[in-house]
Amino acid sequence: ETGVTQTPRHLVMGMTNKKSLKCEQHLGHNAMYWYKQSAKKPLELMFVYNFKEQTENNSVPSRFSPECPNSSHLFLHLHTLQPEDSALYLCASSQAGTSGGTETQYFGPGTRLLVL
Amino acid sequence: AQSVTQPDIHITVSEGASLELRCNYSYGATPYLFWYVQSPGQGLQLLLKYFSGDTLVQGIKGFEAEFKRSQSSFNLRKPSVHWSDAAEYFCAVGARYGDGGSQGNLIFGKGTKLSVKP
Numbered sequence: 001e002t003g004v005t006q007t008p009r010h011l012v013m014g015m016t017n018k019k020s021l022k023c024e025q026h027l028g029h030n031a032m033y034w035y036k037q038s039a040k041k042p043l044e045l046m047f048v049y050n051f052k053e054q055t056e057n058n059s060v061p062s063r064f065s066p067e068c069p070n071s072s073h074l075f076l077h078l079h080t081l082q083p084e085d086s087a088l089y090l091c092a093s094s095q096a097g098t099s100g101g102t103e104t105q106y107f108g109p110g111t112r113l114l115v116l
Numbered sequence: 117a118q119s120v121t122q123p124d125i126h127i128t129v130s131e132g133a134s135l136e137l138r139c140n141y142s143y144g145a146t147p148y149l150f151w152y153v154q155s156p157g158q159g160l161q162l163l164l165k166y167f168s169g170d171t172l173v174q175g176i177k178g179f180e181a182e183f184k185r186s187q188s189s190f191n192l193r194k195p196s197v198h199w200s201d202a203a204e205y206f207c208a209v210g211a212r213y214g215d216g217g218s219q220g221n222l223i224f225g226k227g228t229k230l231s232v233k234p
Contacts, residue, residue, distance in 0.1 A: 042120075042223075042225060042227075043206070045221060045222070090160065104162060104165055105162075107159035
């Protein structure tokens with residue numbers, strides 16, 4: 001399998017449920033990202049992991065909890081979500097340099113999440 | 117702070133017609149610039165990118181974009197649109213090495229949805 005994969009592709013959950021989104025990259029990259037894409041809003045960067053360490057958390061509510069056990073896998077743990085959290089969650093990866101700057105990010109197909 | 121503006125929310129063109137999607141950015145220096153395309157229910161696919169050098173960049177699927185520093189623009193063009201080009205297009209800007217800013221952060225525009233008439 002190539003590129004960036006995400007599972008599940010679709011998820012429906014209640015506000016009291018706990019679920020996890022999984023992302024796997026097969027590109028040998030060392031940085032991974034979670035984005036949220038809502039209708040009529042720009043893509044919002046949620047978390048950045050560089051060399052497995054979280055380097056960015058854009059004021060994301062604590063009901064979203066990321067985990068990056070290695071440079072190929074990224075999880076987003078979800079608990080007690082709200083209906084407004086319904087969105088497409090996209091994972092991306094890149095080969096990050098050590099002196100800053102933005103390298104090309106490659107995206108997965110996303111998980112369409114519906115919170116009831 | 118970096119920002120990206122895509123002034124057109126929705127554009128409709130006839131198949132075979134030329135296309136230009138606008139993108140304006142705000143950045144203190146010369147940024148890294150990207151165009152991505154998203155088909156319904158799919159993730160984002162990179163069309164092309166500008167890092168340095170020739171300001172006219174060629175991408176996949178017959179797309180090209182031109183970086184114009186004086187206009188802070190990076191417009192996407194295609195000479196002849198195909199029905200399969202119907203999708204949403206996103207322009208993004210990222211920090212350049214040495215300019216500081218958050219490493220890895222891409223700032224996206226709100227996107228332009230392209231419809232193609234037969």
